[in-house]
Amino acid sequence: MNEVKLRGKYLGATQIKEVGTNGTKIRQFYVDISDNPEYPNTPEMQLINDKCTLVEHLTLGQEIEVFARLKGRKGVDKDGVERVYTNVDVWKINAIQRTSAAFVVPGQAAPTPAVGTFANPAPNTPKSDVPF
Structure with a gap:
């Protein structure tokens, strides 16, 4: 199958261009999929x-x-050299939503939330109309 799934950080996109005689719209964009920052x-x-x-x-x-789907074709460049042109045609993008969660070490129970203690109000403090 010629489909791929990548995960990374969105780095930006070009403007939409119309190409060819039929007015196909194309837009390039870039994703950082680096495992090591020394080798982008x-x-x-x-x-x-x-x-x-x-x-x-x-x-x-x-x-x-x-x-995305990988697409490629052989062609000859302007200097007469045979080349392979490869495109990564994207058909779907999901934004990854990060949620805050407690860190749990494998094999250990999840931490229990701390229970706060609240002092009683001073004895001469007037009551508020606020329900909490």
């Missing part, structure tokens, strides 16, 4: 036609999951 890995991906708006709700640095 930021592939260029593309969105086509109705998919061009998939990145409009994303913010720079946001973690995303990208679903």
Whole structure:
């Protein structure tokens, strides 16, 4: 199968361009999928036609999951050299939502929340109309 799933940080996108005689819309965008900051890995991906708006709700640095199809073809460049042109055509993007959770060490029980103690109000303090 020619489908891939990548996870990384959104780095930005180009403007939408129309190419070819039929007016196909194309937009490139970039995702940092680096495992090691010393060796950046930021592939260029593309969105086509109705998919061009998939990145409009994303913010720079946001973690995303990208679903794409790999497409390639052989061709000859302007110097007559045979090359392979590869595109990563994205069809779906999910924003990864981070939630705050307590850190649990494997094999240990989750920590119990601390119970606070509250002092009684001073004896001469007037009562408030606030229900809490």
